[in-house]
Amino acid sequence: MTRTQTNLLAILILLAGPALWADEPNRKVSSRFQQAESRSFLGFDAAQEQVWQAPFFFIQLADPQYGMFTGNTGLEKEQVLVQQAVAHINRLQPRFVIVCGDLTNATPDHARYAAQVSQYHQDFSQIDPEIPLVCVCGNHDVGNRPTATSIDRYRDNFGDDYFSFWVGGVFNVVLNSSLLKDPAGAPDRLLAQQKWLDQQLNNPQVQHAKHVLVFLHHPLFLEQADEPDQYFNIPLERRLPLLEQFKQAQVRAIFAGHYHRNAYGRAGDLEMITTGPVGRPLGKDPSGLRIVKIEEADLQHEYYPLEDVPAQVE
Structure with a gap:
């Protein structure tokens, strides 16, 4: 190959590169999406944040699920909805934002997964960098039957899974x-998570927390703690022992998604809050977000359709 041909080939590769790699996420994942590390979250100073200072609020999203509207053939509808949510977040300036799972519609082994991860990173990077962004894995993020491989793929893109x-x-x-x-x-990953959870909830420092909150993707239950097993809840054999552990640890509330509509239930003093989607709805609740207000001795929350989010939070 002549020098002229070599130079021409190099130019063609440079020109073709973006098209060839359009479905690939950035090779270097933004540090914003790697804040969950070593089973902690680097966006907060653990020692400093253990002290109560003043009331605050955070925003919970669920199920942006890029690709759900079109069966993985397009992302435009999810983009529009997420961009609306991001605009509200940047205006309201919450203490943090948490996205409770199904960040993408494609699972890690799907051909469109990388493109959807890339779009998620692009859109959620528009949140004010002063607002910590917490990501939670859902069944589409690690698969309905997660494996070590699928969990590790998720961790490569979004940080720790718990x-x-x-x-x-x-x-x-x-x-x-x-x-x-x-x-x-x-099964080994579940055992490791449970062992870690036991240690977390038995830490003496946790007994002095103003509130203990749990975030996950699947609701433990939708309305009744002992409701029958179904697609949208956690099986009773693991649900009931976990609820008992949460009660003993005085968990105030559990926040979830997955249902693509809102649902509410209680198990004694523990509140189960299932939040509708910022992406595609599956019921009467439109795409929206939840604002959660934290006071020293109380917790209040409300779900808002994206068209009705307040101008400010008192």
Whole structure:
């Protein structure tokens, strides 16, 4: 090959590169999406955040699920909805934002997974960098029957699949609920998560938290703690022992998604809050977000359609 031909080939590769790699995420994942590390969250100073300072609020999203509207052939509808949510977030300036799973519609072994991850990174990177962004894995993110391989693929793109963090005197636990739903593909990962959870909830410091909150993708239950097993809840054999553990640890509330509509239930003093999607709805609740207000002795929350999010939070 002559020097002229070599130079021409190099130019063609450079010109073709973006098209060839359009479905691939950035090779270097933004550090914003790697804050969940070593079972903690680097966006918060654990020692400083264990102390109550003042009331605050955070925003919970669920199921952006890029690709769901079109069966993985397009992302435009999800983009529009997420961009609306991001605009609200940047205006309201919450203490943090948490996205409770199904970040993509494609699973890690699907051909469109990389493109959907890339779009998620692009859109959620528009959130003010001063607002920590917490990501939670859902069944589409690690598969309905997660494996070590699918979980590790998720961690490459979004950080740890379970971890804890303190914010303003509140202790927060994030779990991989797909392991609770069906652990058959990675039973050792479920055992490791449970051992870690035992240690977290038995930590003496947690007893001094103003509130203990749990975030996951699958609701433990929708309305009744002992309701029959179904697609949208965690099986009773793992649900009931976990609920008992949460009650003993005085968990105030559990926040979930997965249902693509809102649902509410209680198990004693523990509140189960299932939040509708920022992406495609499957019921009467439109695409929206939840604003959660934290006071020293109380917690209040409300779901808002994207068209009705308030101008400010008092």
